[in-house]
Amino acid sequence: MPKTLAEKVYDAHVVRSTAGEPDLLYIDLHLVHEVTSPQAFDGLRAAGRPVRRPDLTMATEDHNVPTLDVLAPIADPVSRAQVEALRRNAAEFGIRLAPMGDRDQGIVHVIGPQLGLTQPGLTIVCGDSHTSTHGAFGALAFGIGTSEVEHVLATQTLPQYRPKQMAVTVEGELPEGVSAKDVILAVIARIGTNGAAGHVIEYRGSAIRALSMEARMTICNMSIEAGARAGMIAPDETTFAYLQGRPHAPQGADWDAAVGYWRTLHTDEGAAFDTEVVLDAAELAPFVTWGTNPGQGLPITGRVPDPADLADDNERRAAEQALAYMGLTPGTPLREIEVDTVFLGSCTNGRIEDLRTAAELLRGKRIDANTRMLVVPGSIGVKQQAEAEGLDRVFTEAGAEWRGAGCSMCLGMNPDQLKPGERSASTSNRNFQGRQGKGGRTHLVSPSVAAATALTGRLTAPADLEMAGV
Amino acid sequence: MQPFTTHTGTAAPLRRSAVDTDQIIPAEYLKRITRTGFEDGLFVAWRTNEPDFVLNQPQYADATVLVAGPDFGTGSSREHACWALLDGGFRVVISSRFADIFKNNSTKSGLLTVVLPQADVEALWQAVEADPATPVTVDLGARTVSYGDTTVPFEVDEYTRWRLLEGLDDVGLTERHLGDIEAFEDRRPAWLPKALPALPAG
Numbered sequence A: 001m002p003k004t005l006a007e008k009v010y011d012a013h014v015v016r017s018t019a020g021e022p023d024l025l026y027i028d029l030h031l032v033h034e035v036t037s038p039q040a041f042d043g044l045r046a047a048g049r050p051v052r053r054p055d056l057t058m059a060t061e062d063h064n065v066p067t068l069d070v071l072a073p074i075a076d077p078v079s080r081a082q083v084e085a086l087r088r089n090a091a092e093f094g095i096r097l098a099p100m101g102d103r104d105q106g107i108v109h110v111i112g113p114q115l116g117l118t119q120p121g122l123t124i125v126c127g128d129s130h131t132s133t134h135g136a137f138g139a140l141a142f143g144i145g146t147s148e149v150e151h152v153l154a155t156q157t158l159p160q161y162r163p164k165q166m167a168v169t170v171e172g173e174l175p176e177g178v179s180a181k182d183v184i185l186a187v188i189a190r191i192g193t194n195g196a197a198g199h200v201i202e203y204r205g206s207a208i209r210a211l212s213m214e215a216r217m218t219i220c221n222m223s224i225e226a227g228a229r230a231g232m233i234a235p236d237e238t239t240f241a242y243l244q245g246r247p248h249a250p251q252g253a254d255w256d257a258a259v260g261y262w263r264t265l266h267t268d269e270g271a272a273f274d275t276e277v278v279l280d281a282a283e284l285a286p287f288v289t290w291g292t293n294p295g296q297g298l299p300i301t302g303r304v305p306d307p308a309d310l311a312d313d314n315e316r317r318a319a320e321q322a323l324a325y326m327g328l329t330p331g332t333p334l335r336e337i338e339v340d341t342v343f344l345g346s347c348t349n350g351r352i353e354d355l356r357t358a359a360e361l362l363r364g365k366r367i368d369a370n371t372r373m374l375v376v377p378g379s380i381g382v383k384q385q386a387e388a389e390g391l392d393r394v395f396t397e398a399g400a401e402w403r404g405a406g407c408s409m410c411l412g413m414n415p416d417q418l419k420p421g422e423r424s425a426s427t428s429n430r431n432f433q434g435r436q437g438k439g440g441r442t443h444l445v446s447p448s449v450a451a452a453t454a455l456t457g458r459l460t461a462p463a464d465l466e467m468a469g470v
Numbered sequence B: 001m002q003p004f005t006t007h008t009g010t011a012a013p014l015r016r017s018a019v020d021t022d023q024i025i026p027a028e029y030l031k032r033i034t035r036t037g038f039e040d041g042l043f044v045a046w047r048t049n050e051p052d053f054v055l056n057q058p059q060y061a062d063a064t065v066l067v068a069g070p071d072f073g074t075g076s077s078r079e080h081a082c083w084a085l086l087d088g089g090f091r092v093v094i095s096s097r098f099a100d101i102f103k104n105n106s107t108k109s110g111l112l113t114v115v116l117p118q119a120d121v122e123a124l125w126q127a128v129e130a131d132p133a134t135p136v137t138v139d140l141g142a143r144t145v146s147y148g149d150t151t152v153p154f155e156v157d158e159y160t161r162w163r164l165l166e167g168l169d170d171v172g173l174t175e176r177h178l179g180d181i182e183a184f185e186d187r188r189p190a191w192l193p194k195a196l197p198a199l200p201a202g
């Protein structure tokens, strides 16, 4: 029977399947960070259980880490205690940890691919919803809660129900200035924040195949913002080229065996999807969000919508609540919205290509005098690469702040936060109320819109810069 | 895990859709490394900034059943969201649709998530707004929600229902199949990646 990509990977990991029970799925790679793991390790200790496969487990410090003075002890005692708990647990259970300052440290979803641990056909989990990022390699990768983290640590498996299958097909060529971030924001605006509930999304079509690995990661990263259990893209030459030579990628005869298998990982002709969504790449434009969930987005040429135009009670109420929180008036052109802060970073857009794109627009220019811009590389590896290319100087000469690696203002667990009422243009993935700091207002944007916005102090597409005389 | 059989309590009507996990408990409250004590973070922004937020109203302060709009629990995978609801006194959340990870987490932590059609949610909202003292009974054995003269059925898969009724934890159940796990491990190709030892940057 023809199978989808997701079905192939799922079926290859079923340890046990019995009618009336969830399947038991084997997990190839378990990524761990400090926030969602302490209670799981406590559970193991209480039951006297070891970690079954420390060699398939990797931990990093990312959510709490400061991006200034990264080698000094963390000032916030509660954050410090959480990071120290991870260090103790990693040492006690024999797990590899990339601590602050380590060359492999970074956001969990940035370092997996960077180290070559993320590979096609794997099952990958992490106590973090953006684990969907790793699906860009054709892995089945999904976020789990702390009880499940404990379960994987103890057994290297997870009880799972077979997901439904959704195809999101984007055909054609993306217009100039339109990036992977705009594609995924458009997808979420179309299907809604929980529109893919119960599904694995496979992104397909010529526009997806033309994307770089990093752009594919941006797309898969935000699958969870559409409610999907995972997002996947079939591996191809782009994938293999990205992986070859990375520290944990197979080598020699192993590489050939691996590539031979990876080439089988695509949806078969005639395989059935439960749901299909089709987008025309040529019709996409730079997207920004106006509301408080990632589905509340529009092309940047649009205006703040009027809730009164929405027929559905729940949607209208949600839009009213969002506009009240965001301090926006219906009908305002999105391009007139002024921001205080621009955040470039996160597991969505904190990779080297994202930094290059933004730096290109900022080179030789100064950002708006009333706007601050934080540039936070996704990992130490990305930071070093950017510095080797001189991007740090481009940012600082433009007036932006060049910071250490971590999650930073994506969720403000460290000191990088918006103040109440402050407004940001952010390349992260969530514009939830208070996500970037209590009372903070977030507009999700692509790296190029972030850079253009930093230059003008208002939501701006790169194409608008000339008009604005910048 | 605490078993769940049947629960009777009053209900709070949360007329909001797409309540994300950052609203249920913001990131700054996730730094605790224990499994309890998260009630202070529960809906903290709304409790602080909105005087007429439903849980600030005395008639709903002791509610143990939360009746929410569609798409409850979207966003992060933080199980802290379930713990905060439990610590805040809730045993049941009712909505027409939940985010997958939240629903999964709830079944692991002993919080019952009940999916009802939106029309049934609206009717329940109206009933508990008309009389906040209305007792609402959620019977997992019978798979029903009842209040006043109304009883509505809900669906839950047999396996999850059994686990919740018995209060069974998954790790123990999986350990019964250790032989299958070992057999699977024997079949895994040798070239699959390992995190150990750490290898020098390529």
Ligand code: SF4
Pocket (backbone or CB within 6 Å): A062, A063, A107, A108, A109, A128, A130, A346, A347, A348, A406, A407, A410, A411, A428, A429
């Ligand atoms: S960068 Fe943001 S979304 Fe990504 S793992 Fe960190 S906190 Fe989560």
